[in-house]
Structures are given as C-alpha cells and as structure tokens.
Amino acid sequence: xxxxxxxxxxxTGHQLFWPVAVLVVMLAANTIYRPGFLSVEVNNGHLYGTxxxxxxxxxxxxxxxxxxxxxxxxxxxxxxxxxxxxxxxxTACLYISEQPDQNSLPAVLTGLAMGLGxxxxxxxxxxxxxxxxGIQPIIATLILMVAGRGLAQLITEGQIITINSGPxxxxxxxxxxxxxxxxxxxxxxxxxxxxxxxxxxxxxIIESVGGNAEASRLAGIRSGRVVFxxxxxxxxxxxxxxxxxxxxxxxxxGNAAGLWVELxxxxxxxxxxxxxxxxxxxxxxxxxxxxxxxxxTTSVYAMNISPQTALLFKAVVVIAVCLIQAPAFRARITRQxxxxxxxxxxxxREKEEVPA
Amino acid sequence: xxxxxxxxxxxxxxxxxxQVPVLATLVLLLVMYxxxxxxxxxxxxxxxxxxxxxxxxxxLVVAVGxxxxxxxxxxxxxxxxxxxxxxMVSAxxxxxxxxxxxxxxxxxxxxxxxxxxxxxxxxxxxxxPFIVTLxxxxxxxxxxxxxSGSSIPITDGFWTTMSQQRIGDPQGNFVSISVLxxxxxxxxxxxxxxxTRLGRNVYAVGGNPQSALLMGLPVxxxxxxxxxxxxxxxxxxxxxLSFYTLSGAPLIAVGMELxxxxxxxxxxxxxxxxxxxxxxxxxxxxxxxVIQTLITFDGSLNSWWTxxxxxxxxxxFILLQRLVGIRYK
Numbered sequence: 001x002x003x004x005x006x007x008x009x010x011x012t013g014h015q016l017f018w019p020v021a022v023l024v025v026m027l028a029a030n031t032i033y034r035p036g037f038l039s040v041e042v043n044n045g046h047l048y049g050t051x052x053x054x055x056x057x058x059x060x061x062x063x064x065x066x067x068x069x070x071x072x073x074x075x076x077x078x079x080x081x082x083x084x085x086x087x088x089x090x091t092a093c094l095y096i097s098e099q100p101d102q103n104s105l106p107a108v109l110t111g112l113a114m115g116l117g118x119x120x121x122x123x124x125x126x127x128x129x130x131x132x133x134g135i136q137p138i139i140a141t142l143i144l145m146v147a148g149r150g151l152a153q154l155i156t157e158g159q160i161i162t163i164n165s166g167p168x169x170x171x172x173x174x175x176x177x178x179x180x181x182x183x184x185x186x187x188x189x190x191x192x193x194x195x196x197x198x199x200x201x202x203x204x205i206i207e208s209v210g211g212n213a214e215a216s217r218l219a220g221i222r223s224g225r226v227v228f229x230x231x232x233x234x235x236x237x238x239x240x241x242x243x244x245x246x247x248x249x250x251x252x253x254g255n256a257a258g259l260w261v262e263l264x265x266x267x268x269x270x271x272x273x274x275x276x277x278x279x280x281x282x283x284x285x286x287x288x289x290x291x292x293x294x295x296x297t298t299s300v301y302a303m304n305i306s307p308q309t310a311l312l313f314k315a316v317v318v319i320a321v322c323l324i325q326a327p328a329f330r331a332r333i334t335r336q337x338x339x340x341x342x343x344x345x346x347x348x349r350e351k352e353e354v355p356a
Numbered sequence: 357x358x359x360x361x362x363x364x365x366x367x368x369x370x371x372x373x374x375q376v377p378v379l380a381t382l383v384l385l386l387v388m389y390x391x392x393x394x395x396x397x398x399x400x401x402x403x404x405x406x407x408x409x410x411x412x413x414x415x416l417v418v419a420v421g422x423x424x425x426x427x428x429x430x431x432x433x434x435x436x437x438x439x440x441x442x443x444m445v446s447a448x449x450x451x452x453x454x455x456x457x458x459x460x461x462x463x464x465x466x467x468x469x470x471x472x473x474x475x476x477x478x479x480x481x482x483x484x485p486f487i488v489t490l491x492x493x494x495x496x497x498x499x500x501x502x503x504s505g506s507s508i509p510i511t512d513g514f515w516t517t518m519s520q521q522r523i524g525d526p527q528g529n530f531v532s533i534s535v536l537x538x539x540x541x542x543x544x545x546x547x548x549x550x551x552t553r554l555g556r557n558v559y560a561v562g563g564n565p566q567s568a569l570l571m572g573l574p575v576x577x578x579x580x581x582x583x584x585x586x587x588x589x590x591x592x593x594x595x596x597l598s599f600y601t602l603s604g605a606p607l608i609a610v611g612m613e614l615x616x617x618x619x620x621x622x623x624x625x626x627x628x629x630x631x632x633x634x635x636x637x638x639x640x641x642x643x644x645x646v647i648q649t650l651i652t653f654d655g656s657l658n659s660w661w662t663x664x665x666x667x668x669x670x671x672x673f674i675l676l677q678r679l680v681g682i683r684y685k
Contacts, residue, residue, distance in 0.1 A: 077486075133675070133678065134678070135674055135675075135678065136627055136628060138431070138486075138627065139621065139627050139670075139674055140674070142614070142617065142618075142621075142670065143667050143670045143671045143674070144667065145614065146614055146618060146663055146666050146667040146670060147663055147664045147666070147667020147668065147670075148667070149660070149663050150660040150661065150662070150663030150664035150667065151660075151664060153658075153660035153663075154658075154660055154661075154664065157658075158658060158659075158660065254660075263490055263493075266486075266487075266490070267487075267490070270487055276484045276486065276487065277484075306501055306505055309498050309501045309502050310498070311494040311495070311497045311498035311501075312494070312495060312498025312499065312502060313498070314491075314494045314498070315491045315492070315493075315494035315495035315498060316495075318487065318490065318491040318494065319477070319488075319491045322481075322483050322487055322488070322491070323477075323481060323483070326481040326482060326483050327482070328480065328481045328482040329481045
C-alpha cells in the first residue's frame with residue numbers, strides 16, 4: 001500500500017504532472033463540447049484541424065516563452081518582449097514593403113536580418129542595463145516596454161504597414177512536410193536551446209547564476225556575461241515571434257502586434273514550473289504552458305465567447321495553477337488532510353488579522 | 357565608491373541622499389515648464405497647469421495607491437483594469453436606474469475587495485505579487501467585457517454635475533471637482549505614510565521584511581492592507597475617470613499601469629521598496645502631464661513620442677537613483 005502511495009506521489013509530484021493534467025482536462029472538455037475537436041484531416045498534402053491550429057498559433061508564444069524561461073532562470077524578467085515583437089516585425093515589414101519585388105527571397109531575407117539586428121541591439125541594451133549597470137531587471141526592461149511601443153510606431157509612422165510577400169507569409173502560414181512551418185521553427189528553437197543548455201554546462205551555469213549570482217561569480221562563473229546573453233537570446237526569440245505574428249496577417253501594426261505577449265509568456269513559464277525567483281528551469285514545462293494558454297484561447301473562441309471575456313477564464317486558470325504549485329498552499333492542504341486527529345493546524349498564520 | 361559619493365554629498369551639497377531623486381524630478385518639472393513658457397506664449401496661462409491636473413486627476417489617485425504597494429517592495433499590475441471595471445460597473449448600474457449614492461458605494465467597494473483578495477493570495481500562499489496582480493488584471497478586464505462589449509454612456513444627474521461643475525476664480529481659470537478629490541486623496545495618503553503606524557509599517561516592510569517580522573511588526577497585515585489601499589485608490593480613480601468621460605468603456609485605461617509605475621519611479625520611489633514619498637509621486641504624475649502638454653503644444657510631434665520620452669525619462673531617473681547610491685538588492 002505504501003508502495004502504490006509513494007508511486008502516486010512520485011507521479012503527482014513530478015514537475016510536469018499538473019500542466020499535463022490541465023491540458024488533458026481542457027482537451028477533454030473541448031471534445032465533449034464539440035466532438036469534432038480533435039479530428040485532423042489531410043487536405044492538399046497539409047494537415048488541417050483544430051489541434052494543428054492550436055500548434056501553429058502557439059508557435060510565437062512558445063518562442064517568446066523559451067527566451068523568457070532562460071531570463072527568468074537567471075533570476076531576471078524581460079517585460080520588453082512585446083515591444084520587441086512589434087519593433088522587429090515592423091522593421092522587417094517596412095523594408096519588404098519598400099522593395100520593388102516583394103516576393104524576392106533576398107529582399108525578404110534582408111528584411112529578416114534587419115529585424116533580427118535591431119532585436120540584437122535592443123537585447124544587448126537590456127543586457128547591459130541589467131548585467132553591467134546592475135539595474136533591477138523588472139525596471140530595466142520596463143524602459144523598453146514603454147519606449148519600445150513608441151519606437152515601433154515611429155518605424156511604422158503610426159500606420160499599419162501591409163505587405164504582399166509570399167516568402168514572408170510562409171513564416172506564419174506555410175507548410176513543410178505536412179506540418180505548419182511556424183511550429184517547426186518553434187520546435188527547432190526549442191531543441192537548439194535545449195541542446196545548448198542540457199548537453200553543455202551552460203544550463204547548469206544559468207541555473208547557478210539564478211540561484212545565487214554572487215556565489216556563482218566567486219565560484220568562477222562570469223555571471224554578468226551569462227545574464228547578458230540571456231537577454232540577447234530573449235530578444236532574438238521575440239524577434240522571430242514578431243516575424244511570425246506579422247506574417248500571419250501580412251501586416252505590421254506597431255500598436256497591437258505582440259500586445260500582452262510578455263504576460264502570456266511569463267504565465268507559460270510559471271505554469272511550466274519555473275520559479276520566478278530564478279534557479280531551475282523547465283523548457284518542456286514552458287512549452288506545455290504555452291500550449292495550455294493557446295488551447296484556452298482557442299476553446300474560448302470556439303464557444304463563441306468574446307476574446308476579451310477570455311481573460312476571465314485565463315485569470316481563473318492562472319490562479320488555479322499558481323495555487324496548485326504554491327508550496328504554502330500544498331502544505332496547507334496536505335497538513336489538513338494528514339493531521340486531522342492530533343496536531344494543531346497552522347499555528348502562526350491563523351493569527352494574522354485582516355485589516356479593517 | 358559609495359563612501360566617496362557620501363562624503364561629497366555631505367561636504368558640498370548637504371542634501372539628504374534619499375531626497376535627491378525627488379528634487380531632481382522637481383528640477384526637471386520646472387525646466388520642462390520653463391521650456392514650454394519660453395517656446396509657446398499660451399503656455400504661461402495658469403489654466404494650462406490646471407488642465408494638467410484635470411486631465412491627470414485619476415492617474416494621480418491611482419499612482420498614490422501604487423506608491424503604497426511599491427513602498428512595500430510589491431507591484432500591482434491590476435490598477436488599469438480595476439479603474440476600467442469600476443467605471444464600467446458604475447455606468448451599467450446607473451443605466452439600470454439605481455440611485456447615484458448606492459452606485460458610488462458599490463463601485464467603491466469592488467476595487468478594495470479585489471485588492472484585499474489579491475493581498476491575501478500574496479501573503480498566505482506566498483505567490484509572487486507580479487503573478488497574482490496579473491491574474492487580477494485579467495479578471496477585472498474580463499469582467500469589463502462581461503458587463504458589456506461596448507461603451508455605456510452615463511446620463512445620471514449627479515455624475516453630470518460632478519463632471520461639469522467648475523470651481524474657479526473670476527478670471528475664468530478653473531479646476532474640476534475631480535482635482536479636489538485627487539488632492540484630498542494625496543493629503544490623506546501623505547499623512548498616513550508619514551504619521552500613522554500603518555505608514556511606518558509600510559516603510560519597514562519595504563526596507564526589510566525579515567527585520568520587520570523579527571521586530572514584531574504585522575508584516576502580513578501591512579502587505580494585505582497596501583493591496584487593499586491600491587484597490588481603493590484604483591476604484592476612486594475609476595470613479596474620477598467616469599466623471600471625466602461620462603461613460604464606461606471596456607477597453608479604457610489599457611496600459612495605464614505602465615504610466616502609473618513610470619510616474620511612481622520618476623517620482624523617486626525605489627522599486628525594491630522602503631524609500632519614496634507621495635509628494636514625489638505627485639511630481640512624477642505632473643512630469644508625465646507636462647510632457648503630454650508640451651507634445652500637444654508642439655503639434656509636429658506625434659503621440660508616440662510621449663512613450664519614447666517617458667521611456668527615456670525612466671532610464672535617466674533609474675540611472676540617477678543608482679548614482680545617488682540608493683541600494684538595490
């Protein structure tokens with residue numbers, strides 16, 4: 001009996017148990033509501049269906065959340081990713097829209113390179129502020145979050161730039177090997193980050209910096225450089241996500257592109273089990289978190305609820321997941337369950353009074 | 357390095373270092389106003405200053421609430437949504453024909469209640485303020501569209517009187533009642549922070565929660581109280597906004613939390629907590645207001661320059677706080 005119980009605890013205690021459970025419950029609820037939800041069909045050699053749509057639409061969020069995971073595991077946070085999405089998308093679209101032949105591959109590649117270049121510069125700016133000057137990450141990136149929206153609008157001159165470029169649209173809507181290209185890019189990025197952090201010492205170094213930057217520095221790790229790189233990586237991920245988001249609609253809107261994506265990304269990271277205080281990180285958990293958020297959005301759309309009201313559901317899910325994962329909440333639940341007969345529950349905390 | 361700057365500060369300036377950011381904001385404000393007066397003749401009109409207050413009264417009230425939260429080292433991302441939700445709730449209740457007094461009481465209760473719940477979640481379950489108030493932001497914004505997908509006009513007599521009443525001198529300069537309410541909130545908040553037990557607890561918790569707990573201060577109660585206060589200020593801000601616009605719109609005040617945080621930081625409050633003044637926040641809000649007025653007066657600059665300038669100012673002030681030597685963790 002103790003064996004089954006310990007095995008049960010090993011399963012529920014696993015970092016990915018709750019995210020997977022939430023995802024499965026949501027998919028099940030959707031299937032009950034709409035039996036055709038999980039069906040996937042092949043059309044013109046491409047896969048179509050709601051699950052594929054969820055995968056395709058979650059690709060930008062997965063990318064942003066990947067960068068965010070690394071930043072958060074160094075003990076920081078990057079609020080500027082939303083602005084970064086808007087800036088890089090606007091730069092690429094502006095360059096492509098000025099070309100005589102918008103379909104030419106070199107022009108599109110140059111546009112992408114320019115978008116990436118700007119993101120690199122802005123990521124380096126964030127990195128310098130945090131790692132060299134030593135400003136608290138939440139404020140350092142707040143600067144670009146505020147100013148970045150203005151920069152994006154400056155690039156587009158307050159207009160919505162529309163483009164008509166086949167290769168660029170493919171980033172968001174194209175298919176390779178029956179699968180959407182966007183999800184393959186996100187997957188490749190995830191594998192790349194995973195390879196660098198799990199097969200080399202880099203991941204351990206990042207976690208040690210997040211655990212204690214000063215101790216890591218004394219142990220011979222160049223904390224500053226690791227933190228700096230984390231912000232650059234986050235900016236690059238956001239830039240690629242920006243290309244996808246603008247390619248999806250073939251237009252760049254400095255105001256709306258990537259709005260709230262930083263919040264969704266942070267949510268995905270937290271749902272995935274990475275602590276906001278830094279330290280250990282879980283890339284697979286982050287990807288699951290992004291999928292949960294996109295599934296929630298899609299299912300709310302499918303139920304004919306307005307997208308803004310979807311925020312209500314998001315709030316409920318966030319609180320539920322955070323409560324489940326909060327050690328204090330878990331301890332309280334288990335204590336009540338286990339210590340019913342003898343020991344008094346929560347000695348000090350109960351005395352906290354509420355303010356008048 | 358910090359010791360040299362300390363001796364320099366004592367020998368030459370004789371300025372308490374903690375007040376340097378606030379003084380810098382004051383200087384900046386005067387310089388910007390001076391630029392405005394020297395460039396545009398109409399800028400010296402007193403009404404321009406009054407208009408800054410009229411246009412930013414609700415922002416000021418919300419920023420005061422945020423100052424409490426940031427002083428304890430927390431953050432409240434839900435303020436913009438709570439402002440919108442309060443305006444929305446009062447508009448929809450008035451539309452259903454409820455008397456203005458009842459609506460006021462209900463609208464002013466919702467914000468603090470949400471703040472109280474968020475404070476409890478933060479304290480009892482030890483979840484990051486960032487995440488909890490983010491959920492609060494989603495919740496309040498979702499409630500707005502849940503109430504109505506489109507804007508609701510307010511035609512109630514009390515609201516229109518509050519909106520149109522002008523209090524002024526014979527020369528025609530005036531302020532609205534909202535400005536007086538905002539000033540009342542500022543004075544009460546400043547008094548609370550400076551002279552009451554709660555205020556001193558706020559500074560103590562922000563300075564070092566561990567020490568505060570060991571000193572026997574009610575850390576949990578203080579923490580929950582500041583989020584409740586922030587909720588109350590957001591609710592008052594929402595009412596002021598509904599006076600200002602005479603409607604409740606589901607997407608109003610989106611991104612306002614950024615302006616509020618920027619105003620508080622420019623006002624010299626340190627985001628890690630423990631240092632700052634309500635007076636600084638007033639100056640921070642005024643600085644944002646004057647920037648907007650300058651850009652409106654200029655005419656050739658577009659609205660996005662406001663964001664870029666605010667970002668630049670944020671950077672300058674954060675750098676200044678570091679140079680002055682206020683310690684970050």
